[in-house]
Structure formats: structure tokens, C-alpha cells
Amino acid sequence: MKYQAELGDVDFITGDYLAEVNIAENAQAHAAGQHPGWEETAWDGIQQTIDTLAQKRIKVIVNGGAHNPRGLAEKVQQLVTERGLSLKVAYVSGDNLIDEMKDIRAKGLPPHLDSDNSEVHYASHTLDLLAKGEKPVISANVYLGAREIVKGLENGADIIIAGRVADASPVIGAAWFWHSWSDTDYDQLAGALIAGHLIECSGYVTGSNFAGFYEYPLDDLYDIIFGIAEVEKDGTCVITKHDVKKGFVTEDTVKCQFLYELQGNIYLNSDVKAILDGVKVKQEGRDRVRLWGIKGAPPPPTTKLAIFYAAGYQSEIVVNATGYATSEKFDFYERMMKFGLQRKGLLDQFDVLEFQRIGIPEANPKSQLRSTSYLRIFAEAANPNTNLGLASLLGEFAMQHYSGFHSTMDHRTAIPKPYLSFYPALYPQSKLKTSINMLEASSAKNPSALQTTSIPTTPPPRFEDLERRRSYETRGAKELGSWGETRTARLGDIVLARSGDKGGNANIGFFIPTALPSAYKPASSSLYTESWDWLRSMLTIPKLKQLMGESWSESYFVERVEFEGILAVHFVIYGVLGRGVSGSSRLDAFAKGMGDWLRDCEVEIPVRFLEGRGLGKREAVPGGESKL
Known part of the structure; x- marks a missing residue:
């Protein structure tokens, strides 16, 4: 946070501090008075940066309030008052539904997140919460959108502390306010949603967790600075970084992060539904990549709980x-x-x-x-x-x-x-009781005495029911022999990937990298497009099951879509992570390594593609092995 404020010009600093389980891990300790309920690093960043924020008039929106956004906001307000700074602090409320969900066996269990798909089989013990009385609910938080954030900015807030708003909601709120969009400007809101998705994971878009990392000097891959999203009025964005410190933004780092933790070709938020089929990226200069082609639609009537x-x-x-x-x-x-x-x-x-x-x-x-x-x-x-x-x-x-x-x-x-x-459950947005709460010190002599003005917010004006997610094989797939002689090689020799978790499900996106590894120069257009035709013809659902080998179970269900604009094939594998998160028995419980495992599997690859990437003869690769 300090680097982003000091090392260049930004209008907003946004922060996503929450994985699925953060709030729950600290809920019991907070209730017992043994934990503040908010994320310590959020306070640490604000404390380090507060003077620069005031000097440069940079606004901050974070979900680091976790289980106790009010508590963190009050602590920040006390700091602001003590320093004599002209900054308004606010916090979002309405995401915490623990009181409503405590007696879940009497009131009934909300529908499961995947309940609309009859082909998805729940993992064993998924319904223990309802069936067994000795398993008390510890936390229950809905994923909020950006409406409360926008209302806070409209009322002059400089620092907004939220709990469980969705990962990208701080970016959506910042862009929505800045460009004065309406809540039915769905294409623009959807573009901001994906901009937020691209920068929400700290350094993931600037070289961290990047499948092609081994083509770079290893010392360039740590102590990196995080990404910046320049969101334009039409919702398109450029992903970049400050022109200092380490890290890099390329088409391939952006593709990797775009494909991370997707639900398929539709990305959901409480304010908008982003339709991803037309996504495109293009390098516009050093550490500058433009992304566009996202379409929007009204959000679903439910949000994730x-x-x-x-x-x-x-x-x-x-x-x-x-x-x-x-x-x-x-x-x-x-x-x-x-x-x-x-x-x-x-x-x-x-x-x-x-x-x-x-x-x-x-x-x-x-x-x-x-x-x-x-x-x-x-x-x-x-x-x-x-x-x-x-x-x-x-x-x-x-x-x-x-x-x-x-x-x-x-x-x-x-x-x-x-x-x-x-x-993971579904909860009606119409039942939410949300607000933005503006803080003000009652007296400079007593900075702990605060006045709070609560401003209620309302649900989106329109909803659109969720339809069955799209899943399809390649239309017009070519014969795999169409590209001539093949050799047995690892899929990762010519394909990059990114995988992640969505509760008990895993997602994996495979794509043809934009650049050649040797000099990291753009590949020829013919090599690029022909490799894509081969990838989507080869990488079918049956082929994915084959690659998974002994790890495949008939209890899993797979959806497949394509993103032609970035030459990617994307899968969601339902049930592969069991109950997911902290309840999963898998060594890789968050599916972070699944993409690289499958890239290491051998397939028949056309020799011309291997030679086009400088891999026509055996040469050394990471780990001291050899490959074609």
C-alpha cells in the first residue's frame, strides 16, 4: 500500500484481504475478545500510508475489515483525528448474517451454490451442517457488491473499510463513482469487474504465480510491486504498474490472471454479470496491456453466502x-x-x-x-x-x-x-439490509468519541435469473493429424495454464502463450493461430479426463468453454476438491498446482509447433530434465 501511494500517481488504492476462510478463522477469537476481527495487515498498510494518502488525496477502499469493519474503521478514524488530517472514514455493514444462520437446523439450510445443476454431486459430508447438531455455525457472510462503496464515495468518504465485499467490488466502486455510471450501465460495470479481478491478487498480474516464470531471471520474480488498473469510461482497462521496482505486465501474465478462479464464461457479482466470451488482450507498451471485449448483463437475484x-x-x-x-x-x-x-x-x-x-x-x-x-x-x-x-x-x-x-x-x-x-450457499439480494456508515470525531480532545451516520442502501434495480452455464466442445474441430508429424512432449512445452479453487470445485485455463520463450518475442501469427486450432481440437473433456489419470473420479462433473480472443480453453471440474477450503483432504486443497501438473503430462504435439518455439531438438529445461 505504501509503495502504491508513494511511487507514482494513483487515484484509488484498493485491497482484497480475504480468502474464503479468513473471516471464519478469526470469528471465534473475536467473539472471545482475543482478536480484533479485522486483518492486521490492512491496519498496518493504512498506518504506514496515512500521511501520503492525505497529502496526495488518494482514496482507499479495502475489505480488510473482515469480521469487524466497524472496529477497523474506528481505529483508522482515531488515527486520522490524532494526526489532524482532513480525511473522512466510513465502513460497510450488512454482510454478516451470523445471527440469522446460527440456528440453521431450525430455520432450514439455504440452497447450495451449485444446486441449480442436477449433474453436480456434492462431496461426502457436505450436508453435515444440517444433519448433525454438534457442528455449530461459526460465521456466515454474504458477498456484497459495490453499491455501498459508491454511496460512501458520493458522501465524501476518503477511506472505506468493508467486510466481505466481493474481491473485485472495491475496483468496481471506484470506477463507478469516478465515471458517474448508473447502476444499469452493465457493460461498463462488467469491464470494471474484470479490471478488479485482474489486480485483486496482489502480484499475480505482475509476475507472481505465473506459469511461464522460468523464462525470466529468477531474481526478477520476487520483491515485486503490484498491478494497477486504469479503468476507462467505457469499462475497458489497461493493466500496468509503477515504472519502478521489479515485476512485469505482459499479455501472458494478464491471461494467466484472467483465467484464475473463473466460474466459466460468466463472472458473477452482486451488481453485474460479466460475459467473458469476447475477451481480448493486447500489449500496448512496456508493462501496459489493454483488455476489452467484456459484456455486461443484470446481476442474479441471489448472491453467494x-x-x-x-x-x-x-x-x-x-x-x-x-x-x-x-x-x-x-x-x-x-x-x-x-x-x-x-x-x-x-x-x-x-x-x-x-x-x-x-x-x-x-x-x-x-x-x-x-x-x-x-x-x-x-x-x-x-x-x-x-x-x-x-x-x-x-x-x-x-x-x-x-x-x-x-x-x-x-x-x-x-x-x-x-x-x-x-x-457455499445462495442468498436473496432482496433480503439484505446493507448500509454505508460515515464516521466523524465528536471532539479533537477525545478522538475515541465518534459520531456515526448510517445511510441505508438498496438492492440492484434489475435482476436476471441464472441460466445453466454454457459447456461445449470445439465446433469444427480438426483432425489431430492435420498438422503433420508429431512427437511425444509435455503439454506445457507449448501451453501455459492457471488453476484455482471455487469452493469444492477447481478451474483450469490452458492457453497458447503470446510470446516465444527464447527471446520472449511475439510468435508468428500463423504459428499462433494454428497452435490454437490444435489446442482446442485436442483438449476435449474426454482428453482432460485422460490427462487426470488416477485422479479422475466419475463423481466429478466438467464444464468446458473457449475464449478465442486469448486462445484459451477453460474447464471447471465440480467436486474435485471435496468440501473445499479448510475441509478438503487434498494436499493441493486450493488447486493452485493442478494446471502445472497437467502441463507436465505428455501428449502428441505437432513437430512444427515445437520447432516454432525453439524446441525441435532435445534441450535442458527446469529441473535438469530434457525435452523435445
């Missing part, structure tokens, strides 16, 4: 094996542990009990580390004694194990820890 509840206890045990007969060693250990649990009468008491094999030992290993992999035993249960029974087997079978058995010296993860599980 994130409910977290105390689901029980988690624990995990990790044991290692080295070299010869590793698979048989893990077979033996799993059988022994299940025998011990059966004898204790605990085997059927777990909500989740998985024996996950992580890694494969290297053939003809060059070191013991390269020969070692591990077994991760992951357990969830309602009763901590069930998990403790599992942990007790470490002692009982301490001298009964496979040859070469070893593990980490620290078994604290085997001790059961309480965990929260996530239930």
Missing part, C-alpha cells in the same frame, strides 16, 4: 519410504494401521480417512533424497478421540514396520486439531 461451521477434528501422519519396494511398503503400512483401527473399533468412525502416496522414487537414484517418497495419512472425525486413536498406533506399532521406515521427528500434526468446513 459463505457459511463456515465447526466440523470436527483433523490430523495427519507422514511416514517416509526409500527405494526398493516402496509401493509394497506403503501397502503394508496401510494394512497395519487399518488393522489397529479395526481392533480399537475406530475404523468406521472417521468422516475421512485417506492414505495418500506422495511422489515416486527416482529410478537408479542419484541420492537418497531422490529415492524417498512419503505416505500421508489424512483423517477427519467428529470426535477427537477417534483421531487420537489413530495417533496412538504410532507408538503401538513403533517397532513393527517396513524396512527402512523413517519419518519426521515432529508428530504434532498427528494430534487432532479442530477445523472449520465450508458450505
Whole structure:
């Protein structure tokens, strides 16, 4: 925040501090008086930057208020008063529905976020919140739009503290106010929604979490400055950065972030529905990429409601094996542990009990580390004694194990820890009671005495019911032999990707990079478009299932769309993350690594495309391997 304020000219600083679980993690501690309820880094940034904000007249909009936006706003107002600064502070209220959702078993469970799709199967224990009385609701927050933010800016607010507004809502609110849009200027609002989506994840658009990172000097990839969105009156935007410090903005970093955590070809917000099919990007100069082609439509009548509840206890045990007969060693250990649990009468008491094999030992290993992999035993249960029974087997079978058995010296993860599980729901926007609250110090001598003026806000004027999400294979797909000779190579040799989570679902977008790796110069137009025709013809839903191999389950459901303007194929895989967030048993519970895993899978790639990217012969690649 300090860098963005000091290192160049900006009109607004926006901040998204919330993952799905942030508010829930601190809700109990806040209620017990052991946590302020807001994000400490939001206060830290404002405290460091407050004098510059006042001097440059930069407005700030953040959702770092988390569970307690009022508390953070009052603390900021006290700082403003103490410094004698001419800044108005406000906070958003109305997202916190904990009082309404506490007695959910009596009032009924709101519909699940994916309830409109009959082909989606909920993960096991998804409905435990309703079925089991020992799982109390800890937090319940709806995702608000930008209406309260706009009202606050219209009433002179300089710093607006929100709780669970959607990630992009601060940017939408800033652009909406700046350009004096109406709440039915849907194309413009949709453009601002995507601008906000592009910069909401700190450095993700300036080189962090970038699939093509290995083509850059590694020292350019850390200590980077975050992105800036220049939102124009028609809603189109240019993504850029201050012309100082490290980081970079290219068509490919923008494509990566655009594809992150999408729901398909429609991106939803409480104020607008963004239709993404026509998206296009173009480099306009160093660290300047224009994005356009987004269309808007009225928002849905519902918004997302994130409910977290105390689901029980988690624990995990990790044991290692080295070299010869590793698979048989893990077979033996799993059988022994299940025998011990059966004898204790605990085997059927777990909500989740998985024996996950992580890694494969290297053939003809060059070191013991390269020969070692591990077994991760992951357990969830309602009763901590069930998990403790599992942990007790470490002692009982301490001298009964496979040859070469070893593990980490620290078994604290085997001790059961309480965990929260996530239930994503739908909530009617018409039932929300929201407001923007303007603060003012009553007296300079007593800065803690505050006056609050609450201004109610109203729902959007129009809604449009959600339709079934689009899903389709390529129209007019070409024969895969159309491009001549092929060689077996990794998909990632010519394709970049970005993946992420949407609750229990994962999204993955694959795209043809704009630039060649060797000199990072634009590829020839023919290579570019022909590679795209090959990618969309090859990467079908059946092909995705094949690439997922042993990780595919028939309980999953897949949707597929294409974004021709950025040469991307996009998938949503429903159910692959289980209950998602903190309740998921997956090692990669947020699907961050799923795209790179699938890029490492081998497919038949036309030789001309490999040669066009300088990969026609074997050469060194990251990790010391070799590729075509």
C-alpha cells in the first residue's frame, strides 16, 4: 500500500484481504475478545500510508475489515483525528448474517451454490451442517457488491473499510463513482469487474504465480510491486504498474490472471454479470496491456453466502519410504494401521480417512533424497478421540514396520486439531439490509468519541435469473493429424495454464502463450493461430479426463468453454476438491498446482509447433530434465 501511494500517481488504492476462510478463522477469537476481527495487515498498510494518502488525496477502499469493519474503521478514524488530517472514514455493514444462520437446523439450510445443476454431486459430508447438531455455525457472510462503496464515495468518504465485499467490488466502486455510471450501465460495470479481478491478487498480474516464470531471471520474480488498473469510461482497462521496482505486465501474465478462479464464461457479482466470451488482450507498451471485449448483463437475484461451521477434528501422519519396494511398503503400512483401527473399533468412525502416496522414487537414484517418497495419512472425525486413536498406533506399532521406515521427528500434526468446513450457499439480494456508515470525531480532545451516520442502501434495480452455464466442445474441430508429424512432449512445452479453487470445485485455463520463450518475442501469427486450432481440437473433456489419470473420479462433473480472443480453453471440474477450503483432504486443497501438473503430462504435439518455439531438438529445461 505504501509503495502504491508513494511511487507514482494513483487515484484509488484498493485491497482484497480475504480468502474464503479468513473471516471464519478469526470469528471465534473475536467473539472471545482475543482478536480484533479485522486483518492486521490492512491496519498496518493504512498506518504506514496515512500521511501520503492525505497529502496526495488518494482514496482507499479495502475489505480488510473482515469480521469487524466497524472496529477497523474506528481505529483508522482515531488515527486520522490524532494526526489532524482532513480525511473522512466510513465502513460497510450488512454482510454478516451470523445471527440469522446460527440456528440453521431450525430455520432450514439455504440452497447450495451449485444446486441449480442436477449433474453436480456434492462431496461426502457436505450436508453435515444440517444433519448433525454438534457442528455449530461459526460465521456466515454474504458477498456484497459495490453499491455501498459508491454511496460512501458520493458522501465524501476518503477511506472505506468493508467486510466481505466481493474481491473485485472495491475496483468496481471506484470506477463507478469516478465515471458517474448508473447502476444499469452493465457493460461498463462488467469491464470494471474484470479490471478488479485482474489486480485483486496482489502480484499475480505482475509476475507472481505465473506459469511461464522460468523464462525470466529468477531474481526478477520476487520483491515485486503490484498491478494497477486504469479503468476507462467505457469499462475497458489497461493493466500496468509503477515504472519502478521489479515485476512485469505482459499479455501472458494478464491471461494467466484472467483465467484464475473463473466460474466459466460468466463472472458473477452482486451488481453485474460479466460475459467473458469476447475477451481480448493486447500489449500496448512496456508493462501496459489493454483488455476489452467484456459484456455486461443484470446481476442474479441471489448472491453467494459463505457459511463456515465447526466440523470436527483433523490430523495427519507422514511416514517416509526409500527405494526398493516402496509401493509394497506403503501397502503394508496401510494394512497395519487399518488393522489397529479395526481392533480399537475406530475404523468406521472417521468422516475421512485417506492414505495418500506422495511422489515416486527416482529410478537408479542419484541420492537418497531422490529415492524417498512419503505416505500421508489424512483423517477427519467428529470426535477427537477417534483421531487420537489413530495417533496412538504410532507408538503401538513403533517397532513393527517396513524396512527402512523413517519419518519426521515432529508428530504434532498427528494430534487432532479442530477445523472449520465450508458450505457455499445462495442468498436473496432482496433480503439484505446493507448500509454505508460515515464516521466523524465528536471532539479533537477525545478522538475515541465518534459520531456515526448510517445511510441505508438498496438492492440492484434489475435482476436476471441464472441460466445453466454454457459447456461445449470445439465446433469444427480438426483432425489431430492435420498438422503433420508429431512427437511425444509435455503439454506445457507449448501451453501455459492457471488453476484455482471455487469452493469444492477447481478451474483450469490452458492457453497458447503470446510470446516465444527464447527471446520472449511475439510468435508468428500463423504459428499462433494454428497452435490454437490444435489446442482446442485436442483438449476435449474426454482428453482432460485422460490427462487426470488416477485422479479422475466419475463423481466429478466438467464444464468446458473457449475464449478465442486469448486462445484459451477453460474447464471447471465440480467436486474435485471435496468440501473445499479448510475441509478438503487434498494436499493441493486450493488447486493452485493442478494446471502445472497437467502441463507436465505428455501428449502428441505437432513437430512444427515445437520447432516454432525453439524446441525441435532435445534441450535442458527446469529441473535438469530434457525435452523435445
